[in-house]
Structure formats: structure tokens, C-alpha cells
Amino acid sequence: MRLDNMLLAEGVSGPEKGGGSAAAAAAAAAAGGSPTDSSIEHSDYRAKLAQIRQIYHSELEKYEQACSEFTNHVMNLLREQSRTRPISPKEIERMVAIIHRKFSSIQMQLKQSTCEAVMILRSRFLDARRKRRNFNKQATEVLNEYFYSHLSNPYPSEEAKEELAKKCGITVSQVSNWFGNKRIRYKKNIGKFQEEANLYAVKTAVDAANVSAQASQANSPATPNSGSPGSYSLSHTGDTYLGLRSLNGEGLNITANFKTPSSCRMLFSSPLMVSQANSWQDTTNPPSVTSPPGPPGSVHSDTSN
DNA sequence: GGCGATGATTATCC
């Protein structure tokens, strides 16, 4: 019964309605691929399913034919035998039932192997979900910029995700995946991401500095130090902006000093980034940003010297 | 071909 239901659901048995196109469509939707890709896979899936369906029906027909032929044959034999010995209708019925049982068990095997074939086809089709393309450089940059400028809380809201998805030309769930992966990988190996973090921090800081310069030219004394982030766009309201403020507060000239990754490392070996990383959800030990293996509080002992 | 990077999936937790 379950086999019957499954074959029906997959569009193998029952009336033909596009050969399980609903299942294929669902799988294609889950795949999240481009419309062209999914339609190619979709038609491929349908073609193979149609093939299975055809084989199933032709085999089923053969079995049914064989069953009725064999039943007739046995009936004839019984009729012939009835000349020599009395055969009750009940005995005939019993024989027919036995034959039908045998054939239905064969049919069951057919259904089972058809189901297996469909499952294999389906799993192969669904495996296409794992096919992936790397995001383009611009998309990765946008995501990284957001991530590093919100390092203290890299959990974009739904709206932010939608915005990022739009900017990057990817789906919201891809954005979620990306942030999920990024958070984990960053947390696992902060040392490795340090340089990248600094680069993006610098990038954002420089952008912010430019914006601020423009703003101060246009408006007068409204600098970031004034404590009024209102003039910054969303992408500059994050932690890097705070970093810029603190750096400015110490009288550092950002644009002059951020020339090489190592100098970036020096400048950002500040409590700022540690606090950023530490303030994530307390599920794991907070990572020490600038000197990963070091004890807590040793973050200033950068290392390269 | 090996290997690291990376996007996607799955199990599990809260």
C-alpha cells in the first residue's frame, strides 16, 4: 500500500500529469539554482522519470497478461481434469487465488524496484543542491564589509539580510548561510581572519573618514568625535566607526598609517576588536583576536615584535 | 591530483 502511494505521489503509477513534475519542481525550488539550471535539471528529471514510468507500466502489463494467461491455462487444465475426477468450484477458486497471490507478489517486487529506481533518481536530482558557485567578488565584499563592520554583533536583521541579498544578487537564505559559516569560521580561526578583518576595518574606516571629511566641509564641526553618528549611512554605523572614533581620539592619522596589513594589525590590536569578538553570544570561549593563543588580556602584546 | 576555501546541508540546542 505504501509502495502504491509512493508511486502515485511520484507520478509513476496513476494518470500521467507531467510525470512527477510537482516533485521535480519542489526539488528544483529547494535547489535554489538559477532558473535555467533548474529547468534543465527539471526536464532531465522528468525524462528519466517518464522512462521509469514507461518501464513500470509495460512490465505491469506483461505481468497482468501473464497472470491472466496462466490463470486461463490452469482453468483449462482443471476443466480437462474434471473429466477424470470431480473438481468443485471452490477448488478452482482456490487455485485462481493462489495464482493471483503469486503474481501479486511478483508485482510487489516490480513496484519495489521501481520505487528504488525513483528514489535513486530523486536523490541524484536532489544532490544537485550541493552544486554550488562561489559568490562573485563584489558580493563577498559586501558581505564581508557588513560582517566586519558589525563584528560585535554580526547578526543581520531580516531587513538587513534582504538588503544584503539584493545588493549581492543572492537569496536571503544564502545570506544567512554565509553569515552562519562566517561566524563559525571566524570564531574558530580568528588569527587567519585577522588580516581580512583589518583590511575591511580600514576600508570602512577610510570610507567613514571620507564621509566625515565631506560632512565637516559641508556642515562645520560635525565630526565623528562629536558623538553624533547621525550623518553616517547604515554601513558606517557599526563597530568600525567606533574604532575610528577611538583611534581619532588617540590622535592617530588613519589614512596615513593604514598602509600595510602589518601596520593595520598594529593599529587594530586594540581592546576594540577584542570587545567586538567577545560580545557574541556566550556559547563558546571568547576568542582573543590579535594573539589567538595568548591568555585573556594579552591582546596588546602583538606578537610580531 | 592535492588541498584549502567556501557554499550548502544536517543534527542539535535553546
Add this chain to the structure above:
DNA sequence: GGATAATCATCGCC
């Protein structure tokens, strides 16, 4: 339901 962690599978560089 969203986040994490582990894992898978593919990409892309060498």
C-alpha cells in the same frame, strides 16, 4: 525558528 557545529561536496588555485 534561528543559531551553532560538524560535515559534505564542489570550486579554484598550485
